[in-house]
Amino acid sequence: MNTKNLIALGVPPGEATRRAMEFIANFVLRGGDKTQLPAAVEAVVRVPADFTTDSLRGEFAKALLKSPRPITAAPAPWQQWGDGLEPEAINQMARACQLPVSVAGALMPDAHVGYGLPIGGVLATDNAVIPYAVGVDIACRMKMTVLDLPVRELDRKRERLIKAIEDETRFGVGARFENVRKHEVLDADWSVSPVTKQNKMRAWSQLGTSGSGNHFVEFGVFTAREKIHDLPPGEYVALLTHSGSRGTGAAVCDHYSKLAMDRHPELPKEHKHLAWLTLDSAEGQEYWAAMELMGRYAAANHALIHQHIAEHLRLQVLLDLENHHNFAWKERHLINRVERDLVVHRKGATPAGAGVLGIIPGSMASPGFIVRGKGGVGSLNSASHGAGRVMSRKKANETFEWHKVNRVLKEAGVHLISAGLDEVPMVYKNIHQVMAAQSDLVETLGQFNPKLVKMAPHGERPED
Numbered sequence: 001m002n003t004k005n006l007i008a009l010g011v012p013p014g015e016a017t018r019r020a021m022e023f024i025a026n027f028v029l030r031g032g033d034k035t036q037l038p039a040a041v042e043a044v045v046r047v048p049a050d051f052t053t054d055s056l057r058g059e060f061a062k063a064l065l066k067s068p069r070p071i072t073a074a075p076a077p078w079q080q081w082g083d084g085l086e087p088e089a090i091n092q093m094a095r096a097c098q099l100p101v102s103v104a105g106a107l108m109p110d111a112h113v114g115y116g117l118p119i120g121g122v123l124a125t126d127n128a129v130i131p132y133a134v135g136v137d138i139a140c141r142m143k144m145t146v147l148d149l150p151v152r153e154l155d156r157k158r159e160r161l162i163k164a165i166e167d168e169t170r171f172g173v174g175a176r177f178e179n180v181r182k183h184e185v186l187d188a189d190w191s192v193s194p195v196t197k198q199n200k201m202r203a204w205s206q207l208g209t210s211g212s213g214n215h216f217v218e219f220g221v222f223t224a225r226e227k228i229h230d231l232p233p234g235e236y237v238a239l240l241t242h243s244g245s246r247g248t249g250a251a252v253c254d255h256y257s258k259l260a261m262d263r264h265p266e267l268p269k270e271h272k273h274l275a276w277l278t279l280d281s282a283e284g285q286e287y288w289a290a291m292e293l294m295g296r297y298a299a300a301n302h303a304l305i306h307q308h309i310a311e312h313l314r315l316q317v318l319l320d321l322e323n324h325h326n327f328a329w330k331e332r333h334l335i336n337r338v339e340r341d342l343v344v345h346r347k348g349a350t351p352a353g354a355g356v357l358g359i360i361p362g363s364m365a366s367p368g369f370i371v372r373g374k375g376g377v378g379s380l381n382s383a384s385h386g387a388g389r390v391m392s393r394k395k396a397n398e399t400f401e402w403h404k405v406n407r408v409l410k411e412a413g414v415h416l417i418s419a420g421l422d423e424v425p426m427v428y429k430n431i432h433q434v435m436a437a438q439s440d441l442v443e444t445l446g447q448f449n450p451k452l453v454k455m456a457p458h459g460e461r462p463e464d
Contacts, residue, residue: 001038003017003021003087004080004094005038006041007091007094009042010042010045011041011045011064012064012067012068012070013090013091013092013095013270014067014091015063015066016060016067019059019064022059023044023056023057024041026056027040027056030056040057048061048062048064048065049061052065068268068270071098071099071267071268071271072100072102075097075098075102076098076102076105077105078105078106079105079107079379080093081106081107081108081109081379081384082107082109082110082433082434082438083437085109085111085112086112088118089112089113089119090107090111092114092118093111093121095274096116096117096121096123096274097123099125099274101126101128101276101278103125103340103342104123104124104333104342104380105121105122106122106378106379106380106382107120107121107122108120108122108349108379108382108384108385109388109429109437110385110387110429110434111348111388112388114135114347115132115136115273116130116273116274117130117133117345118347119135119348119388120349120384120388121349122344122345122346122347122379122380122382123344123347124331124333124335124342124343124345125276125342125343126340127278127279128277128278128279128284129288129291129343129345130275130276130277131253131257131287132273132275133274133328133345133347134253134291134326134328134345134347135253135325135326135348136253136326137213137245138252138291138326138327139245139297139299140242140243140244140245140298140326141242141243141298141299141302142240142241142242142322142324142359142360142361142385143240143241143305143306143322144319144359145238145239145306145317145318145319145321146222146236146238146318147238147239147310147313147316147317147318148316148318149237149313151221151235151236153237154219154221154451158415161219161313162415162454163312164313165217165309165452165454166417167312168305168308168309168312169210169308170208170209171209171210173212173456174247175206175210175211176205176206177205177207177208177209180204180205183207183208183300184300185207185296185297185299186204186207188293190203190293192293193252193287195248195255195256196248196252196294199247199248202248203246203247203248203297206247206301207301207304208301210243210301210305210456211244212456213423213456214242214455215241215243215244216242216243216364216419216454216455217239217241217309217454218239218240218451218452218453219237219240219450219452220237220238220451221236221237221238221448221449222235222237222446222447223446223448223449224236224445225444225445225446228321228445228446229319231319236318238319239306239309239310240361240368240450241302241305241306242361243302244294244298244301244326245297245301246301248297249294249297252287252291256277256286256287256290257273259277259287260275260277260283263283279343288328291327295327299322302322306320321357321370322359323350323356323358323359324351325347325348325350325351325385326348327345327346328343328345328346329346330342330343331343331344331380331381333380333381334377344382349382349384349385350371350382350384351373351381351382352371352373352374352376352379352381352383352442353373353375354375354381355373356381357372357373357445358370358371358372359371359448360383360384360386360431361386361431361448362386362387362431363387363425363428364409364419364423364424364453364455365408365409365414365425365450366387366425366431367431367448368447369431369435369444370445370448371383371444372442372445374442374443376440379438383438383441386428387428387430387431387434388429388434389428390427391427393420393422396421396422396423396427397420399426400421402421405424405426408425413451414450414451414452415451415452415453417452417453417454418455418456418457419453419455419457420456420457
């Protein structure tokens with residue numbers, strides 16, 4: 001019995017589910033019949049006051065009595081892909097589906113704990129947008145370009161490739177170019193929100209930069225299993241990047257998240273980061289416009305990185321693919337056999353509608369995949385956005401040492417230009433297991449194996 005089973009039996013997500021898991025463990029240790037567990041849990045849920053002095057069930061019963069009252073009588077349905085997910089990530093998904101504006105949800109196999117909605121969480125709402133269900137790094141995205149460089153040149157021209165990365169982007173909090181770059185996104189209307197208007201010059205100075213945390217720029221070998229657009233099957237050198245809307249996106253999230261929380265003081269503390277703005281409100285319209293602008297801005301950052309690196313190396317682009325996450329889309333979905341217009345939030349989840357191409361990375365020492373969506377109805381046309389973390393950044397810094405990590409990288413044939421210990425391969429789930437868990441959501445068209453990897457240097461604070 002897992003956290004989702006408990007929630008289905010009526011156990012509120014949070015402390016009550018944690019106490020329930022303790023009860024289950026003790027029940028089994030004392031020789032209890034596992035087949036009787038659902039009935040035993042339901043009995044406590046039905047009348048917790050009757051069990052507060054019970055030596056086995058007491059703490060579970062007390063937690064139930066202390067749990068806040070549900071904010072909706074009928075939570076929205078949701079589905080989960082993958083096993084062994086963090087219990088708190090499941091709790092967060094369940095809480096999100098308790099909102100009165102929630103219609104349906106899905107939890108991807110790379111899911112882990114985030115603010116409000118878990119990373120790897122997908123939530124469909126009715127005429128409402130939740131800033132924290134979009135995420136801090138609005139419109140964070142993946143982009144891959146296949147270049148006309150022979151695969152053998154990855155080793156022969158390593159120093160030249162490293163120099164191209166070092167010269168043509170910047171990493172870290174506040175990273176910027178002294179000679180600012182140009183892009184048509186600067187001609188957009190940045191006055192759609194007071195936050196974007198105030199941060200336009202900051203955004204301009206950071207055009208073409210990569211940020212920190214799990215953001216990267218890397219060269220690798222891409223193996224196309226079948227023809228993708230005009231690219232024939234085969235092995236190629238490819239450039240893969242992951243980053244988003246930098247400090248300006250974070251400022252948009254911060255401003256409108258606080259505004260949404262102010263608009264919903266009635267929400268229990270467990271739900272406060274799930275506060276929403278209706279699309280009928282001026283604030284909701286403002287946020288939506290700012291989010292859309294941050295989508296264009298994040299795309300511009302990637303476009304400039306790929307453009308300048310290709311020009312630096314005097315290479316031609318043979319294939320160009322990209323997709324984003326940490327965003328909300330207006331989509332039409334079939335819910336209980338009725339088509340509805342909904343707002344679909346994908347926080348750390350990849351769009352995977354039927355025929356839609358996407359990029360799902362692994363870690364700095366494991367492959368990423370080019371995929372084609374199958375249009376999974378239960379997942380709201382979504383898939384994972386990566387492998388997903390298995391430990392916190394703090395835990396990673398306390399656990400690993402570079403001399404051991406370097407052995408892993410050498411075995412994988414990866415040259416690491418820079419990164420923090422909080423991003424080493426061992427902090428991520430097995431990408432092959434994640435892909436297997438969502439085989440009904442996407443099919444694999446090709447595989448990218450990283451060879452030259454640059455991330456923010458050790459000690460940089462993550463932005464997402």
